[in-house]
Amino acid sequence: MAKTNGIHVAVLGATGAVGQQMIRTLESRGFPVGKLTLLSSERSAGKVVTFNGQEITVEVATPDKFEGVDIALFSAGGNISKEMAPEAVKRGAIVVDNTSAFRMDENVPLVVPEVNEDALHSHNGIIANPNCSTIQMVVALEPVRKSYGLNKVIVSTYQAVSGAGAAAINELKDQSKAILEGKEINPEILPVKGDKKHYQIAFNAIPQIDKFQDNGFTFEEMKMINETKKIMSMPDLQVAATCVRLPVETGHSESVYFEVLENGVSSEQLKSLLKESAGVTLQDDPANQVYPMPAHCVGKNDVFVGRIRKDLDNDKGFHMWVVSDNLLKGAAWNSVQIAESLIKLGLVK
Amino acid sequence: MAKTNGIHVAVLGATGAVGQQMIRTLESRGFPVGKLTLLSSERSAGKVVTFNGQEITVEVATPDKFEGVDIALFSAGGNISKEMAPEAVKRGAIVVDNTSAFRMDENVPLVVPEVNEDALHSHNGIIANPNCSTIQMVVALEPVRKSYGLNKVIVSTYQAVSGAGAAAINELKDQSKAILEGKEINPEILPVKGDKKHYQIAFNAIPQIDKFQDNGFTFEEMKMINETKKIMSMPDLQVAATCVRLPVETGHSESVYFEVLENGVSSEQLKSLLKESAGVTLQDDPANQVYPMPAHCVGKNDVFVGRIRKDLDNDKGFHMWVVSDNLLKGAAWNSVQIAESLIKLGLVK
Helix, strand or coil: CCCCCCEEEEEECCCCHHHHHHHHHHHHCCCCEEEEEEEECCCCCCCEEEECCEEEECEECCHHHHCCCCEEEECCCHHHHHHHHHHHHHCCCEEEECCCCCCCCCCCCECCHHHHHHHHHHCCCEEECCCHHHHHHHHHHHHHHHHHCCCEEEEEEEECHHHHCHHHHHHHHHHHHHHHCCCCCCCCCCCCCCCCCCCCCCCCCECCCCCECCCCCEHHHHHHHHHHHHHCCCCCCEEEEECCECCCCCCEEEEEEEECCCCCCCHHHHHHHHHCCCCEEECCEHHHCECCCHHHHCCCCCEEEEEEEECCCCCCEEEEEEEECCCHHHHHHHHHHHHHHHHHCCCCC | CCCCCCEEEEEECCCCHHHHHHHHHHHHCCCCEEEEEEEECCCCCCCEEEECCEEEECEECCHHHHCCCCEEEECCCHHHHHHHHHHHHHCCCEEEECCCCCCCCCCCCECCHHHHHHHHHHCCCEEECCCHHHHHHHHHHHHHHHHHCCCEEEEEEEECHHHHCHHHHHHHHHHHHHHHCCCCCCCCCCCCCCCCCCCCCCCCCECCCCCECCCCCEHHHHHHHHHHHHHCCCCCCEEEEECCECCCCCCEEEEEEEECCCCCCCHHHHHHHHHCCCCEEECCEHHHCECCCHHHHCCCCCEEEEEEEECCCCCCEEEEEEEECCCHHHHHHHHHHHHHHHHHCCCCC
């Protein structure tokens, strides 16, 4: 049950692309907010944000701001999370962290409510929100695993630039405009702001998201691999990922191949299953050209699944196409959903 | 050897996106053209095209235009190929057909010179040029098959709009401009001109190329599956494809997972192999962010391969990223290359 006077919620990174969506989602869900504290870096502090008709001034994030906070939604970068999350927890807040800072920490539950809501019971003050591309995939795979088992996953992603922040969105727009007008471009943000080289994203596809590891996979790909195993509690699941950035503003798409454990499963059975699964909207009617697309998913909380079909060679193999708003289910909505689960499970003191 | 007076070449579909590239490629390769006949529909006839400094008027394609033609390069749509190819062959021409009309005909060789040039010897007047997305994949896979065997291929494509013709290029540009200016859009071409519904391609990704079959795969996906088996002479090769259209003008990309037959192959071995393979340019240096991208492949004949890495679970599994100019190696260049092979093999009478 929610507290009588409502929950004191803090949003850290309140002026960013995800932070803004967190505020909008708290509002649209009618989350029982008693008090909303909006926090940011010094650079963004002072901005005014409207929440439920009330004007709230964004404040500089300092440890004392977490006094009295019940739930703190973090989305201001990994280093800030590492610094501020212990401070918030010390002051009694539960932190839902949308960065990669704590995701693989064995003392921190990594939660997608449709998949492993129960893991919230074992939190120690910090709960990690998974990587955007991981979340939408496990929402689609978990019902399959439950019904038919799951052995192997190979995913190729088609990811939107908003996953790299507001500056990347602007870069896509400005670059697209310049190229259409035949002007010079000067890439500065994508594929990875902090990496050495930057490449054209407009009218291009870049097979790099986050930096490269020594094994030839990017960190983004390793996040998908490791986080999927942790969220689904399947350390031995075979997962491989290729992550690609596209000239799409919002909405990640994924071409997912997976193998179930049972023989003789039909694609019709999978469609029926996913049609009834929590958090999933099935859009799968090829005869009428119905399938998920990023342009149609923006602003919606669900994970959209379509193009489900059996592999032509492997009776246990299937292909599907999974699309979701990376700022919502991939970030803001999953974080708020975790907060809702915390209340539902009585974990907010 | 080329004829003393050069080869009489005809290009059918001379004013289209691919036809134009065929003419440019004949020119840039210094193809031994004695006479060039340019053919099109009535609508486009009368246009003047410059070839090697000479002005050539495009003529209406009628059967008699193939009198005296040695090699006819066709790229004017499947129905026109079905109608005109027998007429050209009857008059002594060898037809290199860039449509899907004859590709799966068992009497027609389907040729990618780097893979199965020898198949040209068994032609009966018609040689089929494979689908663009198939060509670039088999150029990268054939060296692997030869050295280490090949068992399974799962590909997800990232395809450019120019594969759907000049009208699709214009649609992408006009739509992008309209969206950036906040104007309404009215999709009319993509994903498939002749299908019922049309969707936004700018800043979107459409998981449909060509129409759907009853098995849930699109014709484009089935082309990749069936053509790969035929070109590589591997009827039992396991191939699966998911084909997706992107807001990219030119340059198809592919995320390819494949399994070799030998144990213990390293990704370094594959890189060394592909570095020396015909028609392949290796671009694989993650530490320096070197990998293929569509924006960098345009106007080049080669197939660019990078991001080669071993699967983390399967010793025989590998991932790679394959990019090529779909109008060149995927169409015009492969057709002209077949014509060059015909001369080299003494098959032009």
